[in-house]
Amino acid sequence: MPVAPVVALSHGGGPLPLLGDPNHKTIIYSLKNRVPRILGLGTPSQPRAIVLVTAHWTTELPTISSGKSHDLLYDYYNFPEESYSLKYPAPGEPDIATAIRAAFEEAGLQPRLDEKRGWDHGVFVPLTLVNPKADIPVVQLSVLRSEDPATHLRMGAALARLRADNIAIVGSGFASFHNFSTMRSVRNLPPAQFAVFKADSDEWNSALTTAVSAESMDSRWDGLKAWRRMPHADRMHPPGGGEHFMPLVVCAGAAGEGEGAKFYKDQYSGLDIFTYYWGGEQVE
Known part of the structure; x- marks a missing residue:
């Protein structure tokens, strides 16, 4: 059985990728073309489920969607009417949710199951483009209000065992830049x-890529624990507003020893937006 990949993707702004927004042109392309190749969709290595860590569900304790199905949560405002009738009918997977809870408990975390909360746009917007068939079960996972990188890395490490069962880990955020x-x-x-601002953004992305790409788990973890000390971090993610960075931290925790990150770049408002991934097909 293949070891499933880990992908920390950039989901774009609200439902705009599904509306063909020109500022999301390359993000839309990547979600429709690059991410499916990384995940091996339509091949014998296609994951049997996806655990999706969403920046749009912030909780005190790690919380896992555990229903057999979930409605959509249209957690955005002042968009066209069609944005509120979108559908993504992929099934949930209660058994995998229970397995995640057990893995988190073994790691000393205090997980909770939630069979009611809908899937937010951090889930259904990118997945509609990545896998429009909606035929792969999805389990949604929150990020933590504390924004503590060490805890998020531990969450990722606990999820890592699922990869051997061909369950992909996907982080849905906007790691390069999310400051409204x-x-x-x-x-x-x-x-x-x-x-001038782009030069600062490039310096930030360079430091982040160095930390994320470290093959040594110790180096990778140490770098991400100190992410707030990277150049321009507070401009890219305001203090107390790092929720769109946390899915990447969880994903980095799910990467193994000696497993270096690969990446690709999209453009958003003229800035480079990075997606990092481990395993899967390399894409250009």
């Missing part, structure tokens, strides 16, 4: 000021 006030202003910056 800056996102709004960067599009209107004069060229010279934009160039």
